[in-house]
Amino acid sequence: MRYMATYDLMETLRNTNQWLGASALSMASYPVFSMVPNPALNWMAAWGQVTERTFQRMVTKPDWGIRTFTCEDGKDHLVSIEKVVERPFGDLIHFAVPGRKPMKRRVMLVAPMSGHYATLLRSTVKSLLVHCEVYVTDWHNARDIPVSAGKFDVEDYTLYLVDFMREMGPDTHVIAVCQPAPLTLAATAYLAELDPEAQPRTLTLIGGPIDPDASPTDVTDFGRRVTMGQLEETMIQRVGFQHKGVGRSVYPGLLQLASFVSMNSERHMTAFKDQIMRVARGEASDHDPHNRFYDEYLAVMDMPAEFYLSTVERIFKGLEIARNEFTIKGHKVDIGKITNVAVKTVEGGKDDISAPGQCVAALALCTGLPDEKKASYLEPEAGHYGIFAGRSWRNNIRPLVLDFIDANSAPSAPKAAKPTPKAANKNLAANG
Structure with missing residues (x-):
């Protein structure tokens, strides 16, 4: 009480x-x-x-505000949001453009569950919608989820991503923005070992804390300074009586x-x-x-308490992803099992949340992936939000991400027959 x-x-x-x-x-x-x-x-x-x-x-949950779209035929087409997968804690939604031919690039944007709604990626969606079929993970406000729906921690989050990727199929290009980057990497490795046919073609990780200790910030220092007991005592509350999730333990969005x-x-x-x-x-x-x-x-939205606490304990304090020691229901996820999913990292030189070095650490963990399928990019003047929204994203990062997707869109083939992806990826890696 x-x-x-x-x-x-x-x-x-x-x-x-x-x-x-x-x-x-x-x-x-x-x-x-x-x-x-x-x-x-x-x-x-x-x-x-x-x-x-x-x-x-x-x-108030913001509206996506994406209602019409001008296609290459010069006509305005309505944009409808369709739920592809519905789950208690989050849905996979598709921004469909009726009347437009299906685009070759199928992009799944993994939105953060870090206190804001997926609509934080509105401008990212708009910029990709021009040349892509865009799907987004739309996480729900924990205060609106009944206690009967059960818990939701980092393992459940990862399994949600696994199911979403399976639903999307292998001709998918996954882009994880900020907080979900380490868990998206783990989900890809999980599929690589247990269901390789469902792996995406490419995985782009933008400003995520793969290895928080690689370049500490105020966010990572906070995780080090406080104990789990202190976090639970000071940050966790139970949802009040006026909401559907009454009694659920949450990390309140207002905090x-x-x-x-x-x-x-x-x-x-x-x-x-x-x-x-x-x-x-x-x-x-x-x-x-x-x-x-x-x-x-x-x-802002409330996060399930178990998700918030397990993120701090396992991703930031325990460094389970950085040390390749992450487990899902007792099964050890080996990131080295990723062998044919092209992986790219994007960082901002002025990012004060996930500083440069934290995200690019993912490439060193992909020990089973050949160098020609690895790429990295550092946008020198971009802050945390600039690497997925705004001018830096539109003018510099987005074109490179689309080039990376195109260079790795076809199924894996012998290196001699695939010179273009190798050259493109190597060039991108040189910018990191």
């Missing part, structure tokens, strides 16, 4: 701040006040508008958001102060850069 009361207290505080913002906006916007203009009332209304929107979007904001608190405070002034001057809009960013950034 103590943990449920704490969970409800956090939601009460969020709801109160949202109400305060709405009240300030309504009071300062009272029509009769327009008879006597007062700059203080304009500022109060602006503060209320920004505050209400800020706290309201913390509990995760607080840690995100604290990493760059001054920048966020300045951003909100500037936005309040823009609203007061009438210069803001519903979809201005501030709102576009924070509508997504502030929308």
Whole structure:
């Protein structure tokens, strides 16, 4: 009960701040006040508008907002989101474009389960949708999952990816963004040993903590400083009575958001102060850069407690992936079993979450993979989000990833008959 009361207290505080913002906006916007203009009332209304929107979007899942798409025929086609696989903790969804010929590239984007919804990859999906059939792992908010659905830890997460890859088939190109990179690597190795016919053609790992100790950051240092007992005591709560997952142990999204904001608190405070002034001057809009960013950034979801704790204990503290000691239901997963899935890593030179060196460590673990099927790339000026969204992704990284996919799309063949993939991969590896 103590943990449920704490969970409800956090939601009460969020709801109160949202109400305060709405009240300030309504009071300062009272029509009769327009008879006597007062700059203080304009500022109060602006503060209320920004505050209400800020706290309201913390509990609202953003919409994908991808409704139409202009194909090469010059016509606009509707985009429909179809569920390919439905599971309690997450679905595999497909961004279908009716009327368009099926694209040769079939891409499965593995979205992070790190406090944000899969919609964080909206711009990534849009950029790939141009020339690919795009599938995404759409993870659910743990507070909406009944306790009867059972647990969900890193092993269950990996098995979900295994099932999704089996559903997609071998002509698939998997791209894992950030947090799921080590578990996606493990899922690929699991298939390589137990179901090789279901392996994807390529695996691209973007900014993931394959070896957190390769280049420590504040995130990895935090995992080292605290004990598992301290984490469970301070970070884990039980879902309150107003949600479907009542009683489920979770790492609340609001706590995760607080840690995100604290990493760059001054920048966020300045951003909100500037936005309040823009609203007061009438210069803001519903979809201005501030709102576009924070509508997504502030929308957080709860993670299953066992997933969060096992990630810290096994991936960051125990380094099970980095040491090639990861097990699934007692079965040791040997990353060296990957022998014909081309693997590429992408890192950002200014990534302060998964620093350069953490992700590229995956290539050294793929001892059974020939060098011509390995590639790496470092984007010098990109931060963590820049390596999968924004200008760096669009202009530099995305073209290289698509070239890597094309170079390794055909089934494996003797090296003498396949000079193009070898040259392309070697060239990419030289940039890492």
